[in-house]
Amino acid sequence: MPTLIALIGYRGSGKTAVAQLTALRLGWDWVDADVEIELRAGKSIAAIFADDGEERFRDLETAVLQELLRREKKVLALGGGVVLREENQQQLLRARMFNCARTVWLKASPKTLWQRIQADTTTAARRPNLTAAGGVDEVKRLLKIRQPLYQECADFTVDTDRKTAEDVADAITAWIRGNATG
Numbered sequence: 001m002p003t004l005i006a007l008i009g010y011r012g013s014g015k016t017a018v019a020q021l022t023a024l025r026l027g028w029d030w031v032d033a034d035v036e037i038e039l040r041a042g043k044s045i046a047a048i049f050a051d052d053g054e055e056r057f058r059d060l061e062t063a064v065l066q067e068l069l070r071r072e073k074k075v076l077a078l079g080g081g082v083v084l085r086e087e088n089q090q091q092l093l094r095a096r097m098f099n100c101a102r103t104v105w106l107k108a109s110p111k112t113l114w115q116r117i118q119a120d121t122t123t124a125a126r127r128p129n130l131t132a133a134g135g136v137d138e139v140k141r142l143l144k145i146r147q148p149l150y151q152e153c154a155d156f157t158v159d160t161d162r163k164t165a166e167d168v169a170d171a172i173t174a175w176i177r178g179n180a181t182g
Helices: 015-026 033-041 043-050 054-068 085-099 110-117 137-154 165-178
Strands: 005-008 031-032 074-077 101-105 158-159
Touching: 005 015, 005 085, 015 031, 015 033, 015 074, 015 165, 031 033, 033 054, 033 074, 043 054, 054 085, 074 110, 085 101, 085 137, 101 137, 101 165, 158 165
Parallel strands: 005 074, 005 101, 031 074, 101 158
Antiparallel strands: none
């Protein structure tokens, strides 16, 4: 059985809630990579983008990913854009090759993602809009870029539309236990 599960997907796909529940089911700990980045920087992701730029944020994200992938018995909620850097994709794929990690893509429709983002009261304060357009158009545009990257990195995909976080965590847990030998 792998000793690490990395959750990827767009903002609003449920990575944090599902990481908590999956960890509970497995008796593991969980880590939100965005929180780790904010702790290192001493400020929110929105402030990192505003003060230091996206490149600095992505540098921090890469460093945090590298560190988190060395841990054991953890479920990681990774940032939505972690797959944008080739180096991060390679880190996830290397972890798979060495059978220490599996990557799960939490997938949802643009409409569902946008509804969840709007319902999350912490999103506006902690996370920047990534394009000038914002809204569901931003989600659609960025998903068009990211979906092939999520798919390439994922060992398993769960469509989170019309599913609770509990349903998704159950699906991941069953998949991990069913694939315990490889």
